[in-house]
Amino acid sequence: MIKLAIDFGTSVTKIYKLGSGIVLAEATCVTVQKDTGEIRAFGNEAKRLLGKTAEQTDVCFPVYEGEIVSERLAGALLEYFLRKVVKRGASVEALFCVPCGYKVESREKVYRVAKAAGIGRVNFAETPFLSVLGQDVPLSESxxxxxxxxxxxxxxxxxxxxxxxxxxxxxxxxxxxxxxxxxxxxxxxxxxxxxxxxxxxxxxxxxxxxxxxxxxxxxxxxxxxxxxxxxxxxxxxxxxxxxxxxxxxxxxxxxxxxxxxxxxxxxxxxxxxxxxxxxxxxxxxxxxxxxxxxxxxxxxSGDPQMAVVLGGGRAVGNAALLRRIRLE
Missing domain, CATH: 3.30.420.40 (ATPase, nucleotide binding domain)
Known part of the structure; x- marks a missing residue:
């Protein structure tokens, strides 16, 4: 099973693949044809069109302030990202990095999007834990x-x-x-x-x-x-x-x-x-x-933008640690 840590951010999506490191960092962005709803571009390609599209094309951000606002667009975008880092048909387990105190309803949205994108097993962990793990700070009870x-x-x-x-x-x-x-x-x-x-x-x-x-x-x-x-x-x-x-x-x-x-x-x-x-x-x-x-x-952090997904990578590679910090 391929293990990933995914930071599905408002602006940028980062993916860590166990055994490979950070394999993707792209804009959480798509362009959509207004009359048909067809997605025309994904990720960085879509963001480059911001402010430059014709009337019939919208630039959309499916994650806003940490919340998925369009499950359809988020699912299609996540599936596109996964195709870039994982072979089609591979079994995937993913740890999603979520804000502190992330609501159950919000997690359920992410879960549905992950399943629609073809992820088999889904876990969640809060950003603060992962950010310090990504900075190699030792965590203990005391x-x-x-x-x-x-x-x-x-x-x-x-x-x-x-x-x-x-x-x-x-x-x-x-x-x-x-x-x-x-x-x-x-x-x-x-x-x-x-x-x-x-x-x-x-x-x-x-x-x-x-x-x-x-x-x-x-x-x-x-x-x-x-x-x-x-x-x-x-x-x-x-x-x-x-x-x-x-x-x-x-x-x-x-x-x-x-x-x-x-x-x-x-x-x-x-x-x-x-x-x-x-x-x-x-x-x-x-x-x-x-x-x-x-x-x-x-x-x-030496690389502040990547600290959370790096910490997620550490967690997916350590089953005992993941059990301690994941959200049930």
Missing amino acids: NPVFAIDIGAGVTSIAAFSLDGIIAGLSMNVGGSNMDVHIIDHIADTFSLKIGSLTSEKLKNTVGSLIEDDNQSTIINGRDIKSGRPRSVSVSSADIVFPIKVYIDKIAEYADLVLKKLPAEVSAAMLKNGLYLSGGVCNIAGLAEYMSGKLQMEAHL
Whole structure:
């Protein structure tokens, strides 16, 4: 049986194949013909068409804020991804990485989508456990850890040990919120209309929480007044507000989780520090900023976007560990 760990994310789907490592990282995206409902493109190919399609074609994201919003599109997309990494007809067991506190109804949707895509056995594990496993942090019953995973659509925050989650939550805040806010901010500041792909690229290239960071880049868009194409230079300082407002909200909720902890657990948190993961954590200075906000050392994964699926890979390769952390 082929064993996979699947992070079916709002923005990007990652798949880890036991014995091979990470075998896929593609946009969770499809294009659909409006009149027939036919799916025309999948994954990265579909995302490249964002903002460039004709009237009769929609670019759709079947996962929104961690929830499957179209089982038909999600099933077709997952099946497409599986064909790229597994031979047709192979027996597959998959561990799905899901947000902290993921509801039973939400898991049932994922289960139906997985079955429709041809997966034989389905397990679930929450993101906080997997994110620290992906950073090679040892888990035990007596040594609790604190983790924050900031994805595109969902942020998971939890204090936990191998015995389970002590306190935690998930919130619908992430990189996608920042992208939308950056679009509005650029329109207000520069009178320039930009698209989602440009906004995401801007966040990823010059987005920074380092004070006085002077990185800059040239972006192209449409002048709001004249309607003509125009270019402007945008610096880190120009987009710090639409990034910081969401990071501050995440820090606020992380502080609430910390305040719920028993005294001994709090002492362990202070000693062990905070473990950060998720694609948003690639923003320059984010780890140091969160460290200052929460007054504790912050550890950043070497590859934040892949930490969760790497942890899923460790879990599918260790039956005893998987039994401890999987959701029943």
